[in-house]
Amino acid sequence: MKVPNALRWPGLPAAALALLLLAGAAPARADLRISDLDIYLNDHEVTVRVVLLDAIPPTFHEGLQSGIPTHVRFTIELWQYNRLWRDSLVRSVTIERQLAYNAVTKEYKVIALKGETHPAYGTRDLRDAQRVFSEVRALKLGPATTLNPTEIFYVRVQAEAALNGENTFVTRMAGTAEQTERQSEYRTIQRMQ
Numbered sequence: 001m002k003v004p005n006a007l008r009w010p011g012l013p014a015a016a017l018a019l020l021l022l023a024g025a026a027p028a029r030a031d032l033r034i035s036d037l038d039i040y041l042n043d044h045e046v047t048v049r050v051v052l053l054d055a056i057p058p059t060f061h062e063g064l065q066s067g068i069p070t071h072v073r074f075t076i077e078l079w080q081y082n083r084l085w086r087d088s089l090v091r092s093v094t095i096e097r098q099l100a101y102n103a104v105t106k107e108y109k110v111i112a113l114k115g116e117t118h119p120a121y122g123t124r125d126l127r128d129a130q131r132v133f134s135e136v137r138a139l140k141l142g143p144a145t146t147l148n149p150t151e152i153f154y155v156r157v158q159a160e161a162a163l164n165g166e167n168t169f170v171t172r173m174a175g176t177a178e179q180t181e182r183q184s185e186y187r188t189i190q191r192m193q
Contacts, residue, residue, distance in 0.1 A: 031057045032161055032178040039155055039184055046141040048076055052159050055134035056099070056126075059175040063163045069100040071113075071165035072133060074157060078141045081152040081186060090153070091141050098165075099133045149189040156183045 036051040055072050056064065064070050078090040095115035101108050108129035110121040121132050147153065160167045162177035171177035 032159065032180045034157055034159060034180060034182040037155065037157055037182050037184050039187055041144055041189065042138075044144050046078060046144055046147070046153075048136070048139045048141055048155055048157075050074060050076065050136040050139075050157050050159075052134040052161075055159075055161050056130050057161070057175075057178060060161075060163055063176065064099070064101050065103070067101065067103060068163050069098050069165070070133075071160075071162050072097050072099075073160045073167075074115075074136055075159075076136070076139060076141070077156045079154050079156060080147075081154060090147070093139060093141065095136060095139070097133055099129060144189050147189050152186045152188055154184050154186050157181060 031054040033053050034050060035053045036049065038049040040047040040049070052072065052074075056070055060070055074095040075092065076095070077092045079087045080090050081087055093115055096113040097116075098111045098113055099108060100111070107122050107124055108126060110129055110132045112118045112120075121129075123129050123132075141155075158179065158181040160177070160179040162171060164176075167177040167179060172179070
């Protein structure tokens, strides 16, 4: 009996085994979560505050202490609700930060990579570095005067944390990357009585 060429491929058993292992593997438990998502109307600006919990999960500690930087990316979007059609994106802001540890000086340094112009923040306390690394304060999404006061809006936040900035399916399965998202309650610009 002649075996077809498609079945003679030597990598077929290895590929099938890898596919079965990936399909049967349970994803790593996501410790990353957004605890506070607050929206304010300050000085006629739509302002957002986000606090990310466990931005440096226990699986990241060994890599961070050995000098591998940890990255966090916040994608904060202002959406307009539409009852009869798809919601429309009004504004999107991406903020990226890096947390690195210097073993010689025993100092943690938080650096703004994208979306912010803050100077680098250095400290010797991991909790203090984690607080600065995982909190977005007073992010202005734009003037409220450009929004229709009778429409309904909401904010959606997606947060990603990863060692060395690599957030892929494989790194999430390995526990070196995590992601989460949260949506705010529906809001209007004008005050309701």
